[in-house]
Amino acid sequence: MLDPNYIRQNAEKIKELVNIGRASSEKVDVDLWLKLDSQRKEVLLQLDQINREKNKLAERGKSGDVEGLREDGKRLKEESNKLNEQLADITTQWQTIMDWIPNIPFTEVPIGKGADDNIEFKAWEPVNGYLPIEKLSAAEGSGEHMSKFAANGGADFAVKPHWELGKALDIIDLEAGAKVSGSRFYYIKKEGALLIMGVFNLLMRKLIQDGFDPMIVPVLVKERALYGSSQIPGDADQIYKIESKYLEDNNQLYLIGSSEPSNFAYFADSVLIEKDLPVKVMAQTPCFRSEVGSWGKDVRGIKRTHQFDKLEMNVITEANIDKAREMHEYLLSLNEWLLQTLKLPYHVINMCTGDLGYFAAAKKYDVEVWLPSAGEYMEVMSDSITTDYQTRRLNIRYKDSENNLKYAYTLNDTGATHRLLIAIIEHYQTQDGKLLVPEALQDFVGKSVIG
């Protein structure tokens, strides 16, 4: 949620968001909002006036001579009831429009309609390191300069997609996932399970060293948590809603699509102290997504599924844009650390205004691993600055050094997901159909070759 004052003073900027496709033209009627806003102000003013009179009346009543007051009191009450109804009605409409206004992109965010306008600003591969700048580009990026072969497989040969080798090695079972739960579900088995657990473990140890607090969090949450981090209303169709007659107190619950709502809602309605910032937490949870709208897309393998595990990194910082930018780069450095430690080629793109995705993001980097089998990049991490968009909704504030209360800033970044197993299978397979274990995971997995 934006500061209403900001919207009043920058109505043109909000309209611009609609024009460039960042905000829904259907939901975000800025002129209507401005009209409702002034109506609301007017009613609020009238209500204050009535309340003032009520208070005066009550003051007079203290003397005990109540006779002449009854009628006025009743009249004022009726009037205030009426105004309250009006206010509630206006506020609902006013709020609904605001709920659909996304965060304002930072100036360095590329302007653009969609994926083609994203800017690739970094690409890395294990042998040569970072690609020279002239090989980077927009959109599809440096794909043409990336190797068609497994980065760590030892020879040049046609790379098998993960579902093929995963099945052959009996470490991924898609049929069983379908049998038990339906399409877009899977089992990861044996060394496959160890590999991905090892990845989570590797990152967790790094994050703990870096001062992140590990959290085990609810996976079923109330609407407010999802609204707070802006999955509702923006991505509401992605969310599974629990249906049960046994919900306690009729408390509607939802399955999270990321631990971010659970992590941030933990701090809802609280006041932090500046010296305790930044707050850095991490949680590994299953994530649930309906994937409506992507039917027919990525149907093979474990890339796009209804349930997967994710280790999420969430940060609360003070309200300072430059510090947020610094933290954003720091989180990216953790992403890069993991991929470089695993020797997986990747690139980083600065998402354009039309491709920022969820409402809270003011700036977002996607980190994508190169998949030689398909000759394309696959998103594995998403690092975003969400400024005070989420903390306004969740009422997370802090006291600064001058004792002022301010809304804190938040940042979100994916630490690791099951998709990294896809990347490992692509890049560590050998010509004879075996899978090497990345050096950094060998202790955990207990061997250096699978198959």
Place this chain on the structure above:
RNA sequence: GGAGAGGUGCCUGAGCGGUCGAAAGGGCUCGUCUCGAAAACGAGUACUCAGCAAUGGGUCGCAGGUUCGAAUCCUGUCCUCUCCGCCA
């Protein structure tokens, strides 16, 4: 699942129809004193909305109701705690 108790400011805790945004104590901040500290003493110490300000509105878990007037009474709701039961 059954029975009971309670939710007030940073904390403890009073208030139970007007004098209450709220006693008292603690904590914290500033000041006096001191070479410095402790102690003592003095002052200050919730949030929020409108407004340049003066000022005014709202908030005693939350939502309604009664009343000229509600932290105080009534209803609902959420949460916490205790005991019993059931189960890890």
